[in-house]
Amino acid sequence: MMRQKKLAMCIAVTVLFSVVAVLSVFSQEDVKTVQDKAFNPRTMERHGVSFLHDAHNEKAKIGECNVCHHDYKDGKKLEDGSSEGTACSECHKSDDNEDSLPLIRAYHLQCKGCHAEKRKGPVMCGECHVRE
Numbered sequence: 001m002m003r004q005k006k007l008a009m010c011i012a013v014t015v016l017f018s019v020v021a022v023l024s025v026f027s028q029e030d031v032k033t034v035q036d037k038a039f040n041p042r043t044m045e046r047h048g049v050s051f052l053h054d055a056h057n058e059k060a061k062i063g064e065c066n067v068c069h070h071d072y073k074d075g076k077k078l079e080d081g082s083s084e085g086t087a088c089s090e091c092h093k094s095d096d097n098e099d100s101l102p103l104i105r106a107y108h109l110q111c112k113g114c115h116a117e118k119r120k121g122p123v124m125c126g127e128c129h130v131r132e
């Protein structure tokens, strides 16, 4: 009897921990800066960009996650597809290669592109890459 109770406890605790682990992987609440580990920290010229994920997206009134976390198949953007949980750098490589849009250009095109289009949000280097 005792042993069964202990086992049940163990299972419950394990399940609880896995749920917490999964939830924290999918939580974007604490993204405050974009500082992609794919950029070599030793050659990095500029150090991260302040980006208060949720607050930014609320203020900018961006409804769909896949405006940024998009997904592609056979070179075509998937209308209903999305890739949150997958880092930009898993698809956009930090070195120059011909297979994908390089990471630095991907960030600049996405961030600056929208700001320029909406005429809102920073477009100058120093506005995003703030000196400390």
Ligand code: HEC
Pocket: 034, 035, 036, 037, 039, 043, 044, 045, 046, 047, 048, 049, 104, 107, 108, 111, 112, 115, 122, 123, 124, 125, 126, 127, 128, 129
């Ligand atoms: C709208 C915001 C924005 C603007 C404007 C912007 N950047 Fe960036 N830039 C980013 C983001 C986001 C990254 C990815 C940062 C990271 O992961 O550390 C980045 C990355 C970089 C990197 C590669 C990482 C590094 O530190 O070496 C360089 C170099 C860079 N930017 C230079 C510039 C220059 C030069 C300008 C102006 C011509 C500029 N950026 C304007 C947002 C911006």
Ligand code: HEC
Pocket: 025, 026, 027, 028, 031, 034, 053, 057, 062, 064, 065, 066, 067, 068, 069, 084, 085, 086, 087, 088, 089
């Ligand atoms: C304006 C662009 C933009 C929008 C809209 C956006 N995100 Fe993000 N998100 C980012 C960037 C940039 C990062 C950090 C770079 C990376 O992880 O590759 C990020 C990171 C994340 C991460 C990884 C968190 C971590 O700790 O690594 C998750 C999860 C995420 N976003 C979920 C979402 C969800 C869910 C939505 C919709 C409710 C959403 N995002 C909308 C740009 C965006």
Ligand code: HEC
Pocket: 068, 069, 070, 071, 072, 075, 083, 086, 087, 088, 089, 090, 091, 092, 099, 100, 101, 105, 106, 107, 109, 110
């Ligand atoms: C699942 C893979 C995947 C992820 C994750 C991903 N992308 Fe992309 N992205 C692509 C593909 C594929 C293309 C088409 C061009 C190419 O082949 O590189 C593309 C195109 C783009 C383009 C040019 C077209 C457009 O939509 O404006 C930008 C900018 C871009 N990505 C930025 C980003 C940023 C920033 C992130 C992270 C928030 C991100 N991407 C995450 C696969 C991905």
Ligand code: HEC
Pocket: 034, 049, 050, 051, 052, 055, 056, 059, 060, 061, 062, 067, 068, 107, 110, 111, 112, 114, 115, 118, 120, 121, 122, 127, 128
């Ligand atoms: C789809 C459009 C869109 C994309 C993509 C986007 N932004 Fe913005 N951003 C905006 C708008 C709109 C504002 C102005 C919000 C306002 O003040 O009303 C803004 C404002 C900002 C500001 C000013 C401070 C703030 O939080 O309001 C920063 C910094 C910023 N964006 C950084 C970024 C970075 C870094 C990225 C790329 C990772 C990015 N943005 C991608 C639309 C976008």
